[in-house]
Amino acid sequence: MRRRTLLQSALAVVATLPIPRMRAWAQGLGFPGLREETLQTLAATVLPESLGRARTNAVATEFAEWVAGYREGAELSPGYGSPRVRYTGPSPAATYDRQLQALASGPLAHAELSARRRALADELRRAGIEDLTSVPRGAHVVADLMSFWFTSSTAHDLAYEAAIGKDRCRTIANSAARPAPRAPR
Template sequence: MNLTRRVFVRWSALTSAALAVARRSVGAQAKPAAQQPGALKWLDVPSLLPIASVVLPAELGAGRVERAAIEFSRWIANYREGEELLHPYGSEQISTTGPSPATKWAEQVRALHESAVAKDPQRKPFANQTLRDRTAIVADALASVQFAARVPSPIAAPHVALALLAHFLDSPDATNLAYNKEINAKQCRPLADSSKEPVTLRKALNGGRA
């Protein structure tokens, strides 16, 4: 059979597809599970919500605070070490995600719970204590943590309380609230809307009514 240009192109396409599938298969086998068994025991929403209500602004309201805790819990549960990251524009350097802090953060949540029980005469768990008492417990825990004045990236936060705050501040919801506009950062807008200025958040929430 003559190796015509058409046959060569077809073979090249099939070979590239086969290699891509093989790479994905090998990568899938080599990558560990999202988190180690038991690492998420203290990183569920009921455990995180009492901390979120301490570190997030009260002006958000209970609904947004709960949503922030849900999104944080989902994010860390799905975090995988060694995943390829998008490289900067114009750069050929490829970087990957670092080790998961889930185990460390889970230990910190457990420590908050144990500290709350130990300090309370009625031995009430952390979640059942008042906002004032929970705030004091979190403040005591953060007093021994070294961190810069600037909010770190969520994954680099040295304490779970800071991670919750950083994760929310990095969210589209936080950007919308800061500017009072429906900006929806990190989300693709339809091309037809690219020239339109984002609407006021209050109007957006009320279906366009002021």
């Protein structure tokens, strides 16, 4: 038995325990579990083709790591001028798992990329998803994967063909400098 399979099996057992916080924690760590290939296919379908399959697989892995690191009840930044402190809700891991299972036998079962994209667009319409959010919110794995990547520093650098480094600190001394052109991949 591979170490990874053993770990996934152990987390699956913990996820069934009647301790809510432990169950949510274990579900997050086990994501995407047996649905890794489905998550990779989803990423290859909804992200720009120009990234290539290796990079879309890497984004799927980064998204899975984000889900594994998600902590229910974590304090969120209130934002400038807002006195109200907000907290994260329950882990979306279980919801994402169910959605990936449904997508595998539905929209992602199509062989052609264009057919998969049309079916996923219909899926988002049925779920009432109209816009991408600034951060994943747990509403739907398709929209959240897209939000995760399209709001990332890498996506901004690619879109503007410059090393902007969104959300990375720059010093005052170089804040007025034009970003360097993005290095070719």
